[in-house]
Amino acid sequence: MQPQQKVTASAYRSLIGQNGDRLAALRQQMDFINTIGKRFVAAIDRFQVHRALLSTLQDLYHFSACSILLEEDPIELTFQLSIIPSHPLNQAFIAAMMESIARAAEVIDFPRVTADELALMAYLDAPDDLAWSDSATPSAVTGIGDFLNIPLTVENRIIGMLSLFDEREGVFDAELLQLTTMIADYAAVALENVRLRERERALWRDAEMERQRLVLIINSMAEGLLITNEEGAITSLNNSAQHLLFQARLPLEETSTPLRRLAAFNEAKWLTDLADIIDKALAGHIIMGHELVADASDEAVPLTLSISAAPLYDSRQSMQTRILGVVAVLNDITSHKQLEKLKDEFVSIVSHELRTPLTTIKGYTQHLIRRIERRLRGTSATLPANAVAELPESYDLRSLNIMQSQTDHLERLVNDLLDLSRVQWGELNLHYSSFYLADVLAESVRLAQISAEQHTIFLDIDTPDSKLVADKLRISQVVGNILDNAVKFSPQGKQVTVILKEQGKEFQVSISDRGIGVSPDFFDHIFERFYRVRNTASRQYSGIGMGLFIAKAIVEAHGGGIWLSSNPGTGSTFYFTLPKVPRTGMLPAV
16 A cells, blocks of 8 residues: 555644635645545455554544444345454443444344344454554543444445444544545445455355366266367367277367368268267257267277267357357267177077077977878868867877967077177178068968967958069068067957058058057157067066067168057057069178
8 A cells, every 4th residue: 555645633624614725725635535545445355444444534533443334145134343443442342332333233224233243243353553552542441432323335225334432522523424424435335345356256266166176077977078169179078088089099189170171081980970960969959879980990899989969059148049069978888889799699699509409399390290281181081071170180280280380489589589689780681582472471471370369360462463572581570570569469369460562662561450559659669679568557568579670670671661550459550661672782692
């Protein structure tokens, strides 16, 4: 603080009463106001404001103590009280001060506070260099002779109260009341500025602590966090994202370049896919769980990421229309893919082991069926038809036919298990040949009807020519899987209808049942791997949830489509289409 000219009370009085040069008097008044203004402007904290206030008031008065009562939090009704003594005060004098301050505070509508509360919250701030050096000042003042209370106001709002106390009477001159009020206004503004600065510093401190906490949380995340700007260039990465991109051989020193431009000069296909995801998010779309192979190494299971991305909107706009960038979360799912591959390999091995005894059972069953059929044909020449039906061989033939039907069902299940891993890893091979689709449907219906004695399965062929070029065994697998589903979810033995139609260059097959039906809420999941439908009674039906998944993969591999329509309680209809001739580029080498 720069040295200030000291202006005494007598000097100020002489300025008021002087009849001489008014211009000189006005100049001296301005100098005084300028002096006290500089004192308060230079104060940067509460203690410096107290120092400036005490120094200024001592130019006008002799007093024993000055107190400043401030409202600290208007919502929680908290306050602070600072006492600035000019010399040591005894307990009786301080207690009298508290009573006086409490009464005065009630008069100016300050939040209600008691003398005891003031005594608990009071803080003594006594700058030694501003204490009175007058030896006549008593060392232990016992009572209040005179006091002065002035509200501290800022923009017509009372924020506290300034109080002066002295042991003598008549100390506080009424002629100086206006000047003292002006000094109190200066102090009020200075104290409010200090409070605002402290609050601002506290807010910045809290914001910085929260920022550091958020940085620690983000950097400790197992998931990778990637943030781009509105041009698609990476602006921020956490530790996990840096590690993943380093593994994927992304040049991190070039992350300031938009990903689309970076992908144009990089041979890695995954970078183009990542740029596509970021571009979709910049267009306002939310992408969830998109799988991306981010490594072109020869590993059996390369680095695989699951990426979710969402647009980052400008928080200053309530309508959230301006996109500032993209926030993307990267999950390393390589270990899950490795586990899936191990499971698929295990299932494949077990399925292969099951096929050997299954083939033997199926072969011997067919052999027994043919022997019994030959025997019955020889007997039918000498016996009436009803007598042949009662022969033990006829019962054996029916039993063997059921065994064959169930063996075919088991064979489809084993084939589905084998096909599961092939579909997962894109290794589903098709062997094309020319055949009649109506024949495949008829044989599938015949086999399904043998084991579904409670059901009636109708076949409606609505085309004169059903010649098709496709994988015959695979199409039989599709029809068998859907028929199994229709029978399984028609527990009361109702009708199942199979219809074949010709639609331009495609055939459409529909398989309808009158079972429990499927809620539209589950349409998106019905063709998922291992998905099983539950009815309204939460009854879970048998099966492992692979039939429709495999059927969808086979139909789409042929270039067709598969879907369903259903209503709970009235049944479901599954549709699939197949092109009569495979589209260009779909025929693999056989």
